[in-house]
Amino acid sequence: MTLLVLAPASPSGAASPTELPPTLSAPAAHAQLQRLTVADPRAMTGYSRARFPHWSSQGRSCDTRETVLARDGADVKQDENCRAISGTWHSVYDGKDITSASAIDIDHMVPLAQAWRSGANTWTDARRKEFANDLEGPQLLAVSAGSNRSKGDQSPDQWRPPLRSYWCTYSRAWIDVKARYDLTITAAERDALAEMVATCYGAQ
Secondary structure: OOOEEOOOOOOOOOOOOOOOOOOOOHHHHHHHHHHOOEOOOOOOOOOOHHHOOOOOEEEOOEEHHHHHHHHHEEEEEEOOOOOEEEEEEEEOOOOEEEOOHHHEEEEEOOOHHHHHHOOHHHOOHHHHHHHHOOOOOOOEEEEEHHHHHHHOOOOOOOOOOOOHHHHHHHHHHHHHHHHHOOOOEOHHHHHHHHHHHHHHHOOO
8 A cells, every 4th residue: 555645744743733824914804804794694594515515626536635634734644545544633723632534624714504604605506615625715724523513613702712822813714714705794703703813912
């Protein structure tokens, strides 16, 4: 069986905190938050995860999930079918280090159902597929299955990463994704995001 090493080892051999694709700076996120449209959540009529096709092929037998596992882990080894068979991942939501890919979920920063309630209900399925597999923005992140399932489809006024130290990055990424896709926010969501962005400046 051919093994491929697709992620560099960290100096200590342990997983290091995940680096999302470049996202908004704190000042830019704060400014962008004020420009997002505030609206009530839309109905879930017609929603299903199947309306957001994932995980799509990324070439070389890899799909989006395996691509994110390789990107976000340390010492990740994959088989000839691109499945991660070993590696270490640091879950930035709860601080856990994980050595089994089966214990990792790929979190959608803005969950699919949350996006549906924020305007994705009007998109084409092709646009929803793009959203569900977006590797260019800060939309996909390898985290512990437990933290991802605790989050579910909740917005920041309903759920925040257990590690307060990640609130700054999380809020900046959430605002970035909402802006990239012209999605709305609720008033409660806006207020929660403002509080979380404030932690970038040391606010308690």
